[in-house]
Amino acid sequence: MSQSAPTHNSTVDDLVRDLVERRIRMHQIPSDLSAEEAAEVRRRALEEQASVSLDHMRRYSFDVDVASSRNCENLIGVAQVPIGIVGPVPVRGDTVEDEVYVPLATTEGALIASTNRGCAALRAAGGARVYVEDVGMTRAPVFRTSGIDESRRFVAWIEEHEDEIRDLARATSRFLELVSIRPFVFSTTVFVRFRFQSGDAMGMNMATIACDRIVTNLIEPSTGVHCTALSGNYCVDKKPAAVNFQEGRGKRLFAEVEIPAEVLSRTLKTNPADLVEVQYRKNLLGSIAAGSSGFNAHFANVLAGFFIATGQDLAHVVDGSTGVTFVEERPNGAAYFSVFLPTVPLGAIGGGTGLATQSEALKLLGVAVDPDRPGQAVMRLAEILAATVLAGELSLMAAFTSRDLASAHERLGRGPADATEG
Amino acid sequence: MSQSAPTHNSTVDDLVRDLVERRIRMHQIPSDLSAEEAAEVRRRALEEQASVSLDHMRRYSFDVDVASSRNCENLIGVAQVPIGIVGPVPVRGDTVEDEVYVPLATTEGALIASTNRGCAALRAAGGARVYVEDVGMTRAPVFRTSGIDESRRFVAWIEEHEDEIRDLARATSRFLELVSIRPFVFSTTVFVRFRFQSGDAMGMNMATIACDRIVTNLIEPSTGVHCTALSGNYCVDKKPAAVNFQEGRGKRLFAEVEIPAEVLSRTLKTNPADLVEVQYRKNLLGSIAAGSSGFNAHFANVLAGFFIATGQDLAHVVDGSTGVTFVEERPNGAAYFSVFLPTVPLGAIGGGTGLATQSEALKLLGVAVDPDRPGQAVMRLAEILAATVLAGELSLMAAFTSRDLASAHERLGRGPADATEG
Amino acid sequence: MSQSAPTHNSTVDDLVRDLVERRIRMHQIPSDLSAEEAAEVRRRALEEQASVSLDHMRRYSFDVDVASSRNCENLIGVAQVPIGIVGPVPVRGDTVEDEVYVPLATTEGALIASTNRGCAALRAAGGARVYVEDVGMTRAPVFRTSGIDESRRFVAWIEEHEDEIRDLARATSRFLELVSIRPFVFSTTVFVRFRFQSGDAMGMNMATIACDRIVTNLIEPSTGVHCTALSGNYCVDKKPAAVNFQEGRGKRLFAEVEIPAEVLSRTLKTNPADLVEVQYRKNLLGSIAAGSSGFNAHFANVLAGFFIATGQDLAHVVDGSTGVTFVEERPNGAAYFSVFLPTVPLGAIGGGTGLATQSEALKLLGVAVDPDRPGQAVMRLAEILAATVLAGELSLMAAFTSRDLASAHERLGRGPADATEG
């Protein structure tokens, strides 16, 4: 081969060919290619194989090196989800005392318009009072013993070694702090639910790494008890669960507002009695009838939009959207309206938060991690989320009372009503 | 140009100023501006107000006119979520008999790599047998009566008028067909759960519009019974619920594979006994201990990635990820592995499916709506999803048995293991 | 009497000795002894062994032959549970239009007094409107298949052979009629929930016998599919369960009353607003907070008392007490009050209904089985039960509003208040 080594381009072409003809797999692109090139090779192979164009998937502006190493293996491009803006959301919390514009990423018409109407009502009512508890992130390995006696001894051992366990956790990250240990015994099966503070990070990865160290380096060798799985579903992650409702996981959110009669009728086209009626027959009785653990109208919609826009783990919408809405009549034709979300995993750093648009969204929200004040950034994020969920819930509930739901669907989101729920 | 109308550019600048100084609201951009211009006005106002740059949010390639009218009001830009590719996924269903590359949009390292390993195991095992039932989309308005007698008469009236109701539903869309009506009585509260086939659409908007017509034009005037809310949470949408588990909603998915001993040990580094053990102590006992209704390891992760990539309603991850995993030892060291997802809302048209990258993803999957064969496209989509969930679940369960979970976290997704769960 | 056969008395003594010295077991009393004698032998052996007197257990008046063969093996005597009377309960149903005295067996002071106060309120309010649906008794064998394909074929086979199955069921009892079959597939596990009408019997034994015949004689030989257990917990018996809530099992009960202002204040020392408040914060929010599936104050108390008095299967209090209470304010200071119990197993014949005191209780209630009108007797029983639960619930809820609960405890049931709940 006199002609010298193949040019880079011919390598790309060759690799595309290799992929199409299945001589190599998607994850076997040689590592001397840049992430950008590797993505292009995969895209072109897919385009050729499936006779499609992936031109739009090409149009990303995030740092592909970072994204492909931290967020997404076998990267081929981007999913573009439209972002709309709601607000300003008037937030009155321990961290935030401000009006904030909130970006929501969604593909479902009417969600933005409806939430925006809720924000108008909140502003007219003097703002959303919010309150967030940093409950901590949990991870619960599961262990197998020979019987109840060994389970008892094992639990006793764990409780006696809490200090050692705490030290081991700290050694894996300076932002990780063991808060508590909760064992739960099922005869020969022992779940040990570790709870950690994790600063501004959502914390699941940190918790998993710490648990691995604790289990592998300390618990198993010391006790001889085998760990069946590092996550024993008593954590519990990305599934609705009573233990999370009872004890919380991540952040526990409250938001409330008292809406004067005039705002109810003018902005929301409703009144307290009708809101209470929808709350009673839909959110309470309807969910009881359905055997549902969600006693709200549509927390999941706002949460999903917020999670995508701000780089949260999207599967956390499952547990994060758990919760209850409360409505009460108040004197002078006012209505008290409140939401409770007991188990919202949330991070201001890590995961998808560093990606290009997600990072912009966090900046827009004024969320900036300060290593000297760990946890402050994520608390701001949580307070804003709580107020935004309140706005969305309020508006949809009001829409039901005035039967705006379906007409909004037909108008494809043009207007103040609601379509996507719920 | 004295006194003339402002040039277009000056209008944009003026509007930005108006927004920043709150003389107008985000949804009050004059309608003579193009959607593109309106988005720019909003973005610039936000940039100025919050002193941030939203340059990356600007980098969308979808049709902003369509997106802002159908998917997202107050549009300001795009959330860019990385897409990785897994597969090919070997799907053996009634609709698909093929190997398919599947795009997943995610920000959580290791999900793609892990699912990909599951795909390798499925291929080596002869493919995933999948089976999908089109259960239909439901919507359940809630009504208020004066007491049990009126509730009984009301239910009897509904049942007697099923034909009229069916005709009304058809009149709202030629793709909508009433399947069944299920009333549920709580003394003075009556839920009426309408179930529809909706062709290739996910169907919730169509169902809502039909219900509005049925309630407003027929049921209320004929019976005099008041509808409290068009959605009574007995539907039930975007919340985990027993009624959906029992009766299904959207698509009901099954997938299974029998994995030979050699594939288990070589590709998955595991064995049947360990898989059964993880299934027993984590997926079954762990979820029982947690009071969870999700008896699986991480359906939600794959579902979320698939939903974002293909333009599904993201909040549907909440109900869609409900389900159970099954593992059994089989002769000769093989393992039977199966997943069941009883209630997955899914569409091949409508919602976010027509957006630029989402549309490419559907084409890549070979999902093409054919008006003459309504429902075929979405069944293909469902079968592919079922197989992909199987791949993801299988790989993570295997990772637990070989304790790969945490090390994958630390390696940030470089490798065959699992990090994001579950 | 040299060498003669032992007298009867000496046999009894000998057997007592044999038992005490463990030469024989409790169930090995020779069958030539009468049931009465066998019971005496066991009692005396226990008395001797444990140095206790069982004189009170001796004081039964039921037919010991029948009881020991049908209700209770190894019979040693009687548990005496006090019966109090409440009422008359004013019942306005499809079967009963009468005032009925209702016996409740209980050991918990205040339950009778409180329920009685509820009866007084019901009478003053014009009676309890009740409505009962005979939903049918279910039994669900569980089968094991090799995979989804076999499960599908198996379900199809079952559905095609419904007529044969119905005939087989009829052949086991002329009072048993198959109503419906509901299969539920978990990949390799198939539950088949058979639903039967069973006349005046509670029906579980009849259903089990019929299922055994259907499975052993028809399904297994015809399909080759193995039945793992004749009851697969999808029945579901004596456990709280969503499937029973959704679909009903046994009888589905409703009862309601509108209570005028004057009755509320005079008889119940309460008012509509306070009742609604207790309903909202205790029965609805409290049960939601607790993750409970019982949205009532104390259905279980009345049900237990009724079940013991009338010879029902006592473990059925578990599923039977599931349900929801509803309260609404009505014009002129009245309150609407209603209870819903979706899944109450109940029989007027069989089980313990034929025992001496239980039979008297049924006669006192006017419940008489007429073979020519099967199901009439049990419907009467169900209607009376529904009204009695309403009375008990109403009174306790009112007691909460006037803070009578604890004082009643201290007064040990002397008075109109409530102690045993709930």
Added chain:
Amino acid sequence: MSQSAPTHNSTVDDLVRDLVERRIRMHQIPSDLSAEEAAEVRRRALEEQASVSLDHMRRYSFDVDVASSRNCENLIGVAQVPIGIVGPVPVRGDTVEDEVYVPLATTEGALIASTNRGCAALRAAGGARVYVEDVGMTRAPVFRTSGIDESRRFVAWIEEHEDEIRDLARATSRFLELVSIRPFVFSTTVFVRFRFQSGDAMGMNMATIACDRIVTNLIEPSTGVHCTALSGNYCVDKKPAAVNFQEGRGKRLFAEVEIPAEVLSRTLKTNPADLVEVQYRKNLLGSIAAGSSGFNAHFANVLAGFFIATGQDLAHVVDGSTGVTFVEERPNGAAYFSVFLPTVPLGAIGGGTGLATQSEALKLLGVAVDPDRPGQAVMRLAEILAATVLAGELSLMAAFTSRDLASAHERLGRGPADATEG
């Protein structure tokens, strides 16, 4: 009045007449009559009114003065429930190390025989290892605040005054000791779950009286926050609930046994693989499919029989029967079998425990309250119950594997099999 005062007999006759003609009510029998006479008056009135004989209800031997003042108002007689004996049950616990005969009161044929077979297997296997935790009795008043801020202050106040609360509780009973306080906030609704040790008493009445004192004398006057109901259903009593499962209430029971191959085949006609199979498809998958929170075969049957015989509150079968069964294959053809009941209310004094036959049953079990060792008697009772539930569960599970269930029904309980479940 020449004719002299009416004799006592004529008074009885007169009162009967007054009752029949409704001049007085059942609870208005003059208090100068003895409890015995009052019961006779009521009985005779009922007999006359309903033209029935209540001769069997007359045959009680308990102390009617005590019963009518403590256990049952408007007393008219007795419900006679047959008691059978099972055992001896070999119990190996911290309190009991003995073989104990256990009386169960039941009307359902086969329960005794089946449980007895389980006892035989336990004896042959070396006995049941049991372990009981005295978790404490809970009561949770519910309070109403004006909003989240007041809720936070209220909770802080409660936590700061734990010592005062503890002192108040002690003042109501020397056997009552506050263990912990757990608040749960739903915006304007605050549940405060008090947990108490209550010696040998089940403790609910003591807890209620203490809570009344704490709320009325301390919390309400000090905080100005209104208590809506002394029981806020977050207690939670006589309803299945996640909070009880997670945190326990009353006693938490464990029992286990390893059964050798020979005992499995000879006594139970089964083998480990079949037991595991029934556990998997029935107790786990079946309950998951049913949406049930009971993952066992029939805890409720044994519990109900035990509760009636020993004078427990019968409605407590609802929460008490919650729980999970575990089965594992062990080396050499043995099977590990275990039961877990997390929330069993139980008392050795108070309630119905002092009644005639119930007191005999407790003595037979060797349960004797010693004021100097409070809690010892009830722990013995709990350990025996745990072992008996294990015996019953084991036998029924084995019966499924050999398909004995229905034949036992037909033989009406004559034999080793099972009929009443489950």
